Amino acid sequence: MPPLEHATLRRGIAPVTLEAYLRIARRYWLALLVGLVGGTLIAFAVTVIQPKTYTADSSGFITTPSTSSSGSGVGTAVAGDTYAKSRAKSYADLGKKRVVAEDVIQDLGLNTTPEQLVDQITVTAPTDTVTIKVSAKASTAQGASDLANAWIRAMSTEIAKLESGESENATGDGTTQQTTATPAATLTSLESAAVPTSPTSPNRRLYLAVGALAGLLLAFGYALLRNQYDKRIRSADDVARTMQKPIIGTLPLEKALVGASSRLIQDAGQHDARRHSAVRHISESLRELRTNIDFLDVDDPPRGIVITSALPGDGKSTVAANLAVTMAETGRTVILIDADLRKPTVANTFNVPGEVGLSDVLAGRATLEVTITRPDPQLDLFVLPAGSIPPNPSELLGSDALHELVQSFVAEGATVLLDAPPLLPVTDAAVLTARTDGALIVASAGQTRVDSLQQALERIDAVKGTTLGIVLNRVPTKGLDSYAYGYYGGDYYGEESDHSSKRHGSRRSRRQRPTAQSHPRAVSSRRPPAPGTTHARAPLVESLHRTPGAPGPQQARSPQRRPQPLLGPYDDATTSSRR
Known part of the structure; x- marks a missing residue:
């Protein structure tokens, strides 16, 4: 290279x-x-x-008495032709003189000066010919034609005067007599100028x-x-070229999810692939993202994962919610924690009560049994809303209590996803990343800037955190920056997803609701809680699996008035609707 x-x-x-x-x-x-x-x-x-300019062309032919006389010999004719050719250049120069212009002004009655008129005329004598060509320009078509023809007539008159040798002789009675000899050459009109049909300029x-x-x-x-x-990221190639971090997933653009109150894709839990092609594409992309996360470290895949973005509006909450559902579909236990204590969205996404949640648990005002919710009884997915909006989100998210809570879930074999605030406006996500296995950075195609993403990665590096990879969200499926989603065709996705849905449905109907003891990953990876842990109510995951049909604590309690949030540095209505 x-x-x-x-x-x-x-x-x-x-x-x-x-x-x-x-x-x-x-x-x-x-x-x-x-x-x-x-x-x-x-x-x-x-x-x-x-202004329009019209051009007309006329021409004249130089003749001599020897060439015009039918009785002259060949030698005489040749001599006359040679004489005419020798005079052609001189006649062309004569055509540019003031005397010819004065004759034309008098002939046509023009109201102009000879100098201006000469500038409108071009007289040429082609080499080795006896032809004189005149090109005249005027503001009208008829004026250009009349000017070209009058110029030939004026030149013929002046040439006749020069070649005839006119002179005045004195007589005996005191008078003068003008004598005129036969002209040695004359200029005869050869072709009259036609009226032009279109202007030559412009x-x-x-x-x-x-x-x-x-x-x-x-x-x-x-x-x-x-x-x-333009520093916006438009494709995965832009990320690979400018960043040193891997791209572990690309998600296609789904306009129905942008600004929606519920960020879950249609029928994500049932793999309904025949209703809309966009659902198939985004579902398959989420499964690919799930697989890539598992293969980041085959022996010890990340269990505590922070999902964040550089700035608001990149879709990190949408990715977190749908990734949690996609992971839970494999039978594993997934805990989705709304760690965005400034602009929480998880409760609205899953349509669960959010009056109390993470902030109340960390402050000791509530227990997990009261705050955590299982939205779908057929999935081992548990949602912990943000709860009351605290005045000190960064301190709560960086506390040992949250770290011990996440580790206690991980020790029970669960995968913990934390929907964190953006990295650049506040430091919450960077603090969380330093206390977990790493972070997934969500970037929006056509919106996230390269410098913003670079600054976000530097924020994580500054706290000695780990960036697991970058997820490129809202990649167009059509157009210049589109990604080849569904290149196997609709039948491939339709048949596979339809059969997969049937297998999942039959499997769920046969099996009982899983417990931590029956979960192979939970048994093999269980670790004792750290000394002094206050939130490691072992076994936590087992306590979250309730008997089918029994109402959960969230549904059992009466709704409470949610405290008014304290505005953070990026709290505005526009960014809230975009995320």
Whole structure:
């Protein structure tokens, strides 16, 4: 690889290739179209405003008495033709003189000066010919034709005067007599100028072509400049080129989930793959993400995972909720904790009470049995809402109590997902990452900037945390930056998901609700709680599995008034609706 290209790749800048130019053109096609149309319209306007000029051409033929006489010999004719050719250049120069212009002004009755009229005329004598060509320009078609014909007549008159040798001789009675000899050469009109049908200036076709090309070039320059300073992440290749962290998942764009109160995909728990192709794609992408997380470390996969993003609106809460459901579908126990104590969303997503939750447990005002909820009795998925909005979220999330709570769940074999606040506005997520197995950073295609994602990764590195990988969310399924979702076709996903749904349904109908003792991972990975642990109410997971049909603590208690949240540094209505 050449040194320049190698350095370019090392800086995270895409090398300039023909394919790169084509991608820029496709991305900014609208700007190119506007430039093309705009340049054409401007050129058309110039042709309309600019004065029109018409051009007419006439010509004359130089003759001599020897060439015009039928009785002359061949030698005489040749001598006359040679003489005419030798005079052609001189006659062409005569046609540019003031005396000819004065004759034309008098002939046509023009209101102009000889100098201005001469500028409108072009007189030429083609080499080795006896022809004189006159090209006249005027503001009207008829005026150009009349001017060209009158110029030939005026030149013929002046040439006749020069070649005839006119002179005045004195007589005996004191008078003068004008004598005229036969002209040695004359200029005869050969072709009269026709009235032009279209103006020669401005050349509309040429103007339109130049205007369109200029507009297109300006628009492409704008596209190159815009692309150079556009730092938004648009594809997985952009992440791989600019970041040193792996991409462990890409999720397609589903517009129905953007800004929705419930962030769960349609029929995610039942794998209903025949109702909508987008559901199949995002469900398969979540399963791929789940598998990639498991293979981050085959011997000891991460169990305490923080899910966060660089800025609000990247979809980290949507990813956390659907990933929790997807993991629970494999039969494992999953605990989803809403650790975003500034803008909690998990309770609304799963439609469970959220008056009390994590903050109340950490403060000792409530127990897990009262705050944790199992939304779907067929899945080992437990949800711990954020609870009351505390005045000190960072202190609570960085406390030993939360760390011991997460570790107690992990010791029981559960996978704990923590929906954390964004990394850049507040320090909550970075604090959590330092006390867990690592963090998944959610980036939104076409929205998250490279510098924002880089700063988020630096925040985690600053607290000695671990970045498990980057999840690229909202990747378009169509267009320039689309990802090849569902390349096997609809039948592949439809049949597999349909059979998978039937297998899951029959398996769930036969099996009883799992307990921690029957869960193989829980038995093999159980570790004793650390000394002094206050929240390790062993076995915690076993206490969460209630008898089928029995009401949970959340449903049994009466609703309470939720405290008003304290505004955080990124609390605004727009970001809340986007996440």
